[in-house]
Amino acid sequence: MAAPHSFPDQPPSSGDIKRTLRREVRLRRERTASDAASLCEGIARLCGSLPSATVIGGIWPLPGEPDLRPAWTALHGAGHVVALPETTPRGEPLRFRRWDPRQPMLGGRFGTSHPDGPVLVPGLVFVPLLAFDDRCHRLGYGGGYYDRTLAALPGARAVGVGFEWQRVPRLPVEPFDVPLSAVLTEKRLIPGQGVGVEDLVSG
Numbered sequence: 001m002a003a004p005h006s007f008p009d010q011p012p013s014s015g016d017i018k019r020t021l022r023r024e025v026r027l028r029r030e031r032t033a034s035d036a037a038s039l040c041e042g043i044a045r046l047c048g049s050l051p052s053a054t055v056i057g058g059i060w061p062l063p064g065e066p067d068l069r070p071a072w073t074a075l076h077g078a079g080h081v082v083a084l085p086e087t088t089p090r091g092e093p094l095r096f097r098r099w100d101p102r103q104p105m106l107g108g109r110f111g112t113s114h115p116d117g118p119v120l121v122p123g124l125v126f127v128p129l130l131a132f133d134d135r136c137h138r139l140g141y142g143g144g145y146y147d148r149t150l151a152a153l154p155g156a157r158a159v160g161v162g163f164e165w166q167r168v169p170r171l172p173v174e175p176f177d178v179p180l181s182a183v184l185t186e187k188r189l190i191p192g193q194g195v196g197v198e199d200l201v202s203g
């Protein structure tokens with residue numbers, strides 16, 4: 001890989017900025033005690049009026065991420081269908097599999113875990129993130145998994161989940177970046193451009 005700052009006159013690329021930001025957020029995350037309960041409440045509120053046939057794509061936590069498992073358990077208990085992503089080989093979209101809390105999780109790529117249930121197509125996908133901005137652009141770990149996944153699910157609504165401290169004024173946007181429909185934080189639901197809150201929960 002080329003040294004990013006070998007020419008002082010050259011501004012950093014979008015990739016350079018994203019890499020620096022990923023490092024900063026991961027460091028800050030280690031020092032920040034975060035309470036996922038309010039995120040779980042927000043998820044419950046958002047999904048409360050969703051038709052039970054809509055498949056909800058959840059997130060199984062990686063170390064350092066908020067633990068949203070209580071939200072998925074509650075949704076499953078209320079009769080919703082929850083599916084969790086299986087991390088596919090690099091370059092492929094994620095595969096969502098039906099989750100049943102009574103079934104064991106299987107270990108997958110990059111330390112992720114997924115259920116063994118049938119593959120489903122989610123209508124509402126919750127999306128993990130390292131950072132987001134007011135236009136609902138998102139920064140992830142850099143695998144491009146969610147960009148590919150959302151590109152392959154054009155009908156699905158995608159809601160990023162993170163804390164207010166993860167908001168940055170403006171993320172660099174590359175051609176393959178897919179903006180989120182909304183971002184849910186511990187304080188509010190931020191709708192994306194041209195998205196109404198009612199659009200997020202309609203069938």
Ligand SMILES: Nc1nc2c(c(=O)[nH]1)N(C=O)[C@@H](CNc1ccc(C(=O)N[C@@H](CCC(=O)O)C(=O)O)cc1)CN2
Nearest residue numbers: 059060061062065085087110112128140141143145146
């Ligand atoms: N909870 C959760 N599940 C998720 C994601 C996520 O961000 N959070 N993903 C979001 O896409 C996908 C998994 N993608 C991931 C891609 C890279 C790394 C990661 O930690 N990479 C290491 C380098 C590992 C290596 O290359 O060997 C790193 O960045 O240090 C983790 C998950 C699907 N499931």
Ligand SMILES: Nc1ncnc2c1ncn2[C@@H]1O[C@H](COP(=O)(O)OP(=O)(O)OP(=O)(O)O)[C@@H](O)[C@H]1O
Nearest residue numbers: 018139140141142143144145146147148151176177
């Ligand atoms: N739809 C796509 N088609 C082909 N390549 C893509 C697509 N989306 C992303 N990529 C590739 O994935 C790489 C990482 O993208 P990006 O930096 O946006 O990752 P990220 O959104 O932070 O990661 P993740 O979604 O895994 O958390 C990009 O450099 C790009 O080459």
